[in-house]
Amino acid sequence: QAKNDGRNITRFFTKEMNAKLQQNKEILADLIKSLTQGHFELYYQPLFTIDNNTLVGAEALIRWHHPEKGMIPPDVFITIAEQSGLIHELGDWVLAQACREVKRFLSAGILAIRIAINISPVQFRRKDFVSNMLRILQEQDVSPGFIELEITEGAVMDNVDEAIITMQNLKDAGFQLAMDDFGTGYSSLSYLKRFPIQKVKIDRSFIAEIENDIDSKSIARAIIHMGHSLGLKVLAEGVETQEQLQYLYAEQCDYVQGYFTGRPMPANDFLKKFTIVT
Ligand code: C2E
Numbered sequence: 227q228a229k230n231d232g233r234n235i236t237r238f239f240t241k242e243m244n245a246k247l248q249q250n251k252e253i254l255a256d257l258i259k260s261l262t263q264g265h266f267e268l269y270y271q272p273l274f275t276i277d278n279n280t281l282v283g284a285e286a287l288i289r290w291h292h293p294e295k296g297m298i299p300p301d302v303f304i305t306i307a308e309q310s311g312l313i314h315e316l317g318d319w320v321l322a323q324a325c326r327e328v329k330r331f332l333s334a335g336i337l338a339i340r341i342a343i344n345i346s347p348v349q350f351r352r353k354d355f356v357s358n359m360l361r362i363l364q365e366q367d368v369s370p371g372f373i374e375l376e377i378t379e380g381a382v383m384d385n386v387d388e389a390i391i392t393m394q395n396l397k398d399a400g401f402q403l404a405m406d407d408f409g410t411g412y413s414s415l416s417y418l419k420r421f422p423i424q425k426v427k428i429d430r431s432f433i434a435e436i437e438n439d440i441d442s443k444s445i446a447r448a449i450i451h452m453g454h455s456l457g458l459k460v461l462a463e464g465v466e467t468q469e470q471l472q473y474l475y476a477e478q479c480d481y482v483q484g485y486f487t488g489r490p491m492p493a494n495d496f497l498k499k500f501t502i503v504t
């Protein structure tokens with residue numbers, strides 16, 4: 227009897243796994259099609275100084291308009307793109323598109339702006355990563371100073387020395403560098419000190435719990451103060467309430483991003499919202 231149950235469970239999981247594999251294969255095929263057919267879009271979420279007065283930039287967030295299934299969030303397809311290697315083509319498109327749109331923002335008079343884009347660990351570890359980025363910027367005639375690269379601890383921790391060289395090369399080329407989702411990964415403070423970055427982004431899981439969880443509150447405060455002592459700027463992600471913003475302001479966090487100050491939006495909406503008509 228027990229043996230029988232075991233077999234059933236095995237068969238059940240195998241079926242589930244096969245279905246998942248099949249589904250991923252279909253998503254990958256659709257991703258490839260969508261890349262040539264232009265079904266991707268970048269949304270832009272505004273980044274402000276902590277007093278919520280001054281726009282300092284925007285984070286570009288990819289959106290996939292699946293022809294049949296509608297909008298599919300990045301969390302679903304980025305992993306599949308990474309596993310298949312398609313992330314390289316997708317990442318190239320993201321950078322080129324961000325370049326095209328930052329030129330639109332600049333010529334509309336949104337001047338003090340920088341676009342932050344997310345870099346997958348798979349992209350970051352590629353040998354020709356830096357030269358490939360610079361080639362795209364050159365093709366688009368955009369200076370690296372307008373682009374901030376968001377990397378995660380996962381991208382740098384398995385080969386720290388090599389990662390530092392890549393980061394230094396990016397910095398020398400003129401890119402700004404930010405550590406994204408800080409606090410969720412290895413969070414090694416001693417390493418952070420060695421990284422040639424300018425900014426740390428506190429993961430939104432801590433911000434969300436500021437009012438309810440004393441530990442999250444302490445962690446957010448510790449990241450701000452530690453970041454400052456290392457000469458870094460600190461941004462809080464996922465700020466949704468006035469109370470969270472007030473706490474971060476009191477702790478002298480530098481920048482804010484979140485639904486409270488502005489949701490991610492299409493480029494046209496961003497333009498409309500932030501172009502100052504004179
Ligand atoms: P991330 O880089 O940490 O981006 C921030 C995520 O938090 C975004 O989700 C954004 O919409 C969401 N967010 C911002 N403010 C709030 C808030 O106040 N409350 C809540 N609940 N959420 C907020 P999104 O756009 O779904 O992206 C998810 C993740 O997918 C990103 O996390 C990033 O890791 C990845 N991703 C997005 N675009 C790209 C891309 O172009 N390339 C790569 N490699 N990854 C990307």
Ligand code: MG
Pocket residue numbers: 285343344376406
């Ligand atoms: Mg990010």
Ligand code: MG
Pocket residue numbers: 406407427429430463
């Ligand atoms: Mg983040």
Ligand code: MG
Pocket residue numbers: 407
């Ligand atoms: Mg995140």
